[in-house]
Amino acid sequence: xxxxxxPTAVIDEGCTIHANAKIWHFSHIMPKCIIGEGxxxxxxxxxxxxxxxxxxxxxxxxxxxYQGVTCDDDVFLGPSCVFTNVTNPRSGVNRRGQYSRTHVxxxxxxxxxxxxxxxxxxxxxxxxxxxxxxxxxxxxxxLVIGNPxxxxxxxxxxxxxxxFKDNEATCPESGMKxxxxxxKVSRIS
Numbered sequence: 001x002x003x004x005x006x007p008t009a010v011i012d013e014g015c016t017i018h019a020n021a022k023i024w025h026f027s028h029i030m031p032k033c034i035i036g037e038g039x040x041x042x043x044x045x046x047x048x049x050x051x052x053x054x055x056x057x058x059x060x061x062x063x064x065x066y067q068g069v070t071c072d073d074d075v076f077l078g079p080s081c082v083f084t085n086v087t088n089p090r091s092g093v094n095r096r097g098q099y100s101r102t103h104v105x106x107x108x109x110x111x112x113x114x115x116x117x118x119x120x121x122x123x124x125x126x127x128x129x130x131x132x133x134x135x136x137x138x139x140x141x142x143l144v145i146g147n148p149x150x151x152x153x154x155x156x157x158x159x160x161x162x163x164f165k166d167n168e169a170t171c172p173e174s175g176m177k178x179x180x181x182x183x184k185v186s187r188i189s
Contacts, residue, residue, distance in 0.1 A: 003035075015047075018055075036073065054106070068099035068118060072106040078130065082115040105140065107157055114149075127155040141178070141185040154178070154185045 003021040005011055011023070014031035021035050025043040029035065033051040041047065042061040051065050054073035059065070063077050066085040071077075085099040102116055105124035110116065112130045122128065123140035132149040143153040143161060154162045156171035156178065163169055167180045168188075177189045 042079075060112070066099070066118075068101045069104070070101070071104040072108075072124070074107045075104050076109040077104075078110055078112040078114065080113050081110045081128075082113075084116070084118045087118060109159065125155060125157050127159065139184060154180065157187065 002019040003017050005023045006025050008025050009023045010028045012029060012031045015029050015033045015035065017029065017035040018037040020037055021039045023029060023041045027041050027043065027045040029047045030049045032049045033047050034053065035047065036053050036055040036057060038056040039053050041059045044062050045059050046064045048065060048067040050067050052070040054071055054075065056073055057071050057075045059077045060079040062080040064083065066083050068085045069083050083102060086095045087100055089095065100119035102118050102120060104122045105126065107125040108122045110122065110128045111132065114128045114130060114132045114134065116122065116134045120134055120137050122138045123142060125141045126138045127143045128134060128138065128149065129145035132145050133147040134144065135148045138144055141154045142151050143155045144150060145152045156162055156174065156176060158171050158173045160171050160173055162178055164180050169178045176187055178185050179188045
């Protein structure tokens with residue numbers, strides 16, 4: 001075994017866990033999910049069947065990643081953030097298998113206690129503020145906050161708010177340059 005599993009964690013048969021992953025106290029990894037290389041899954045997390053986590057995904061404590069969710073490489077899921085997977089759940093109505101899909105793009109951050117309503121994708125390097133409630137797709141590099149979440153700017157790949165002048169911005173930490181055109185941000189260097 002080339003990954004770490006805390007003795008209190010439960011790993012079901014039929015899941016795939018890649019090298020250098022770490023699974024901490026009281027977490028449960030269910031069958032048919034894929035945990036990418038270098039992932040870190042905090043305490044009291046549940047990864048449901050068929051969830052796919054790319055490389056280096058960091059999941060903080062108390063997060064359930066429900067069936068229908070996929071995360072690209074380098075995603076950060078903050079403490080107690082929430083995914084849903086059924087749009088109209090009812091205890092007395094079985095909707096198993098009617099899960100809406102949610103995809104989280106490369107390098108995206110979902111802040112503590114944020115809620116992602118199923119069927120809405122999070123773009124690459126998007127930044128979901130703590131406590132936000134996402135009810136629509138979030139574009140690449142977008143910063144969204146509030147309930148319901150609304151866009152409040154754009155973020156660099158290093159997690160800094162970008163200030164655009166003449167449709168160009170520079171990340172203060174990395175020096176990477178970005179262009180804003182037609183309501184979309186792209187990295188230009």
